[in-house]
Amino acid sequence: MDQIRFFFSALAAIVVGIPFAIATRAVHPAGEELAEEAMRHGRVVSATLVKSAFLPPDMSSQYSQQRQVRWLCQYRYSIAGKDYTYRCTLGQQGPDQIELCYPAGKPDKAMLSNSMKRKRGGAYVMRALAPVIVWVIVYWTLPLVGIGSW
Structure with missing residues (x-):
């Protein structure tokens, strides 16, 4: 594993992952909203x-x-x-x-x-997978730009 590619990929995942987690922290499970709405009405x-x-x-x-x-x-x-x-x-x-x-x-x-309330929506999966997806994409596209080697 190329250390430079790993570092840049991890940096990109952190740069994208932290704001994404902050932006989606107010997301509630779909089932929780259904239960609250049912009780309210x-x-x-x-x-x-x-x-x-x-x-x-x-x-x-x-x-x-x-x-x-x-x-x-x-x-x-x-x-x-x-x-x-x-x-x-x-x-x-x-x-x-x-x-x-x-x-x-x-x-x-x-x-x-x-x-x-236990029903989890797709937002929870995306919240966990977004930094991993960014890391993988950056890690494998850096050699196309000329940074690191295959």
Whole structure:
């Protein structure tokens, strides 16, 4: 690895990455905004546990989530006289009542507010990858300009 190319690439990544991180620090996850908007407009509903089933860990599975103890829970809630069902998988036995938030005009898409907040948008990925992308581009284009060697 050529030291000069590495230095210039790292410098370019820092010069671009720091202002980019500062400019995007106010970006919130998409799910957090959905949950806050739903709570602000009163689109919160209480759901009652209808059925829960224990899912034993499957140690032969290649997926770590299936190797853990899980509970499959089914909740029922009603909005404007129409009944809806919410199903989720939890790490412990589900509570008898939960609060669900739903987006405007989509009462069938209700979710737990904390699971809504976990939704990450593309901005988080770009925030982490922008300096890396700049570093790679600068590192591999410097020999075209005549700095460093292939």
